[in-house]
Amino acid sequence: MLSKKASCDSHGQDSSYFLGWQEYEKNPYDQVQNPNGIIQMGLAENQLSFDLIESWLASNPDALELKRNGESVFKELALFQDYNGFPAFKNEMVDFMASMRGNKVKFDPNKLVLTAGSTSANETLMFCLADRGDAFLLPIPYYPGFDRDLKWRTEAEIVPIKCTSANGYKITETALEEAYQQAQKFNLKVKGVLVTNPSNPLGTTMTRLELNHLIDFAIEKEIHIISDEIYSGTVFNSPSFVSIAEALTERNLEDAEVWNRCHIVYSLSKDLGLPGFRVGMIYSNNQAVVSAATKMSSFGLVSAQTQYTLSQMLKDKKFTANYMEENQKRLERRKEMLVCGLKGAGIRCLESNAGLFCWVDMRHLLQSNTFEAEKKLWKKVVCEFGLNISPGSSCHCSEPGWFRMCFANMSEETLMVAMQRIKALVESTIVPQQTGLSKSRWLKNKWVFQLASYEQEPDR
Numbered sequence: 001m002l003s004k005k006a007s008c009d010s011h012g013q014d015s016s017y018f019l020g021w022q023e024y025e026k027n028p029y030d031q032v033q034n035p036n037g038i039i040q041m042g043l044a045e046n047q048l049s050f051d052l053i054e055s056w057l058a059s060n061p062d063a064l065e066l067k068r069n070g071e072s073v074f075k076e077l078a079l080f081q082d083y084n085g086f087p088a089f090k091n092e093m094v095d096f097m098a099s100m101r102g103n104k105v106k107f108d109p110n111k112l113v114l115t116a117g118s119t120s121a122n123e124t125l126m127f128c129l130a131d132r133g134d135a136f137l138l139p140i141p142y143y144p145g146f147d148r149d150l151k152w153r154t155e156a157e158i159v160p161i162k163c164t165s166a167n168g169y170k171i172t173e174t175a176l177e178e179a180y181q182q183a184q185k186f187n188l189k190v191k192g193v194l195v196t197n198p199s200n201p202l203g204t205t206m207t208r209l210e211l212n213h214l215i216d217f218a219i220e221k222e223i224h225i226i227s228d229e230i231y232s233g234t235v236f237n238s239p240s241f242v243s244i245a246e247a248l249t250e251r252n253l254e255d256a257e258v259w260n261r262c263h264i265v266y267s268l269s270k271d272l273g274l275p276g277f278r279v280g281m282i283y284s285n286n287q288a289v290v291s292a293a294t295k296m297s298s299f300g301l302v303s304a305q306t307q308y309t310l311s312q313m314l315k316d317k318k319f320t321a322n323y324m325e326e327n328q329k330r331l332e333r334r335k336e337m338l339v340c341g342l343k344g345a346g347i348r349c350l351e352s353n354a355g356l357f358c359w360v361d362m363r364h365l366l367q368s369n370t371f372e373a374e375k376k377l378w379k380k381v382v383c384e385f386g387l388n389i390s391p392g393s394s395c396h397c398s399e400p401g402w403f404r405m406c407f408a409n410m411s412e413e414t415l416m417v418a419m420q421r422i423k424a425l426v427e428s429t430i431v432p433q434q435t436g437l438s439k440s441r442w443l444k445n446k447w448v449f450q451l452a453s454y455e456q457e458p459d460r
């Protein structure tokens with residue numbers, strides 16, 4: 001009944017990333033109503049600074065009530081349908097993007113295309129740049145949604161750039177070249193490299209060296225660079241964030257061809273914690289890409305009232321500066337809580353300075369160094385210990401035993417409960433002799449949760 005495209009499994013919905021969400025939906029944790037439920041640690045949502053946004057909205061009622069100086073603009077907004085977006089909103093967006101990059105780079109609103117979130121921005125870029133069977137190279141591990149966003153409807157391919165824990169998952173010249181050769185072996189035409197900076201799932205920013213490797217590579221192979229900078233405002237610690245725009249500008253490449261092959265993706269889903277508003281964008285130096293993407297944007301516009309409300313908010317520069325500073329402080333504190341809790345359980349993380357998650361090393365808890373063992377551990381964590389975390393395999397990591405844990409979508413109290421569960425997991429996984437606990441204490445410490453449907457279902 002369905003088209004081949006609609007039924008094609010490149011959507012990736014069978015990935016444990018999405019399956020974990022389904023498990024959570026069946027039995028969501030609530031401190032009072034459902035204290036044995038599953039805690040959602042697989043969702044990169046930023047809920048730490050809503051109070052700031054809500055208090056701004058309370059003091060600026062016109063923004064939500066769709067008024068200008070107390071007069072209704074409802075009709076004006078209801079009739080608005082220009083797919084170029086409101087100039088006022090685009091002006092505020094470029095200012096906001098520049099301020100997050102320390103105003104070291106300038107953005108031109110005419111090079112900005114509004115989209116319904118970064119999801120739509122990434123797909124649109126892929127549609128504009130790649131034909132069926134063309135490939136983009138992506139460093140692994142990568143955001144699990146990319147399989148859906150980049151491949152599913154466009155029929156483009158992803159070829160992994162193999163990054164490993166041995167060097168903190170840094171992108172090297174060798175890894176870039178190997179991925180390129182790999183694509184050629186499969187007769188795939190490489191159209192570009194897509195990076196996420198700061199990285200999801202690593203929570204790290206790209207170094208200048210990595211950015212320079214990337215730029216040199218794109219120049220040499222005459223290919224595109226897409227830099228998904230959706231987490232650029234979450235950088236809470238040094239080294240500071242360097243946008244691809246800044247890296248190119250520093251090398252005076254504004255007049256080089258590579259400048260026209262560089263495209264930035266951004267959205268307000270993470271930095272402002274507004275994924276429900278669906279505000280994303282493509283910023284491209286290439287006029288042909290801007291006009292093709294603008295034509296396509298009618299499939300995923302940002303609603304007029306959303307643009308109106310947010311342009312009022314972003315216009316308030318004092319508010320946005322204060323919000324960003326406070327939000328970053330809160331993110332850092334949360335990340336420290338997670339890192340400390342994990343450390344107490346004998347688990348370490350990749351050192352990170354950004355994002356809404358940590359990349360957690362649980363290799364020592366695997367029964368063997370395989371992805372089967374990782375899946376087994378993951379099921380145990382979800383079903384027996386009530387924590388939905390994302391296994392590295394769902395991010396296409398090449399080494400079993402790494403997991404992504406989100407920390408900004410829950411209260412501090414819930415995070416503390418999650419840490420107790422992690423401790424109990426470790427105690428139940430490592431044999432009693434290793435923990436130094438007596439067998440009876442060790443058994444007592446084991447958490448027993450209602451097993452979810454997994455145990456009855458065939459292995460997925």
Ligand SMILES: Cc1ncc(COP(=O)(O)O)c(C=O)c1O
Pocket residue numbers: 044116117118119120143145196200228230267268269275279280
């Ligand atoms: C790297 C990356 N790109 C894109 C997205 C999609 O974001 P949006 O809600 O703006 O569509 C996400 C969401 O998690 C992400 O992590």
